[in-house]
Amino acid sequence: MASSFHWSRYLLILGMSGSLLGCIMDSRQSEVSAWMAREKSQAVPNIQPLREPLVFQPVAYDRGSAEDPFAFEKLARVFQSGQVRGDTRLIDQHRNRRKEPLEAYPLDAIKMVGFMQKAGKPTALVLVENHLYQVVAGNYIGQNYGLIRNISETQMKLQEVVQDATGEWIEQSTVLELQE
Known part of the structure; x- marks a missing residue:
């Protein structure tokens, strides 16, 4: 109990x-x-009014008498003539030199992953198939004879030699950006 x-x-x-x-x-x-409740009643929203949208004025494209760059006839004339126009010296100088290891890879398989100064020279670190390489201006990379012209902390500038649609060899500038 x-x-x-x-x-x-x-x-x-x-x-x-x-x-x-x-x-x-x-x-x-x-x-x-x-x-x-007191705070909610005292709160004043601060909403900025939206700007008026810009007026878009379409412009008609008039190529006039200019030849269509995609015309089949233009390409057919070049290929039927059987001759390759343009400066073959651009490609000849590359065919006669010894290839560098990074020229075996397409440019889209090469990634710039770093930058450093080595002996006062800007040096880029590039990654290809889990291998890290150091490159400087003057080296070649990519399958289009890409000559490294300039290296900065954020990018590499290349000069490639490519064939255009008519078979001409032309120089083309390409930039390889730093990948983080």
């Missing part, structure tokens, strides 16, 4: 504490709700 009286006293104290705690929490909740 004494133990049941003992437990009932604990339950009574626990019940009273819970009720008192509920009253305290309820008053705190109402204070927070009142503060939120």
Whole structure:
């Protein structure tokens, strides 16, 4: 009997504490709700009006008497003549020199991943098939005879020799950006 009286006293104290705690929490909740309502009523939105959209004026393309660069007839004339126009010296100088290892890879397989100064010369770090190479201006990379002209912290500038649609060998500038 004494133990049941003992437990009932604990339950009574626990019940009273819970009720008192509920009253305290309820008053705190109402204070927070009142503060939120007051702040919400005082808040002023700061929305900037949108600018009017720019007016787009389409312009008609008139090529006049210019020849269509994609005309089949233009390409057919070149191929039927059987001659390759243009300066073959561009390609001849590359065919007669010893190839460098990075010329075996297409340019899109080569990634510039770093930059450093080595003996005062800007040096790029390039990654090809999980191998890291150091290149400087004057090296060749890529399958289009890409001569490295300039190296900066963010890019490499190349001069490639490619064949255009008519079979002419032309020089083309290419940039290889730093990949992070």
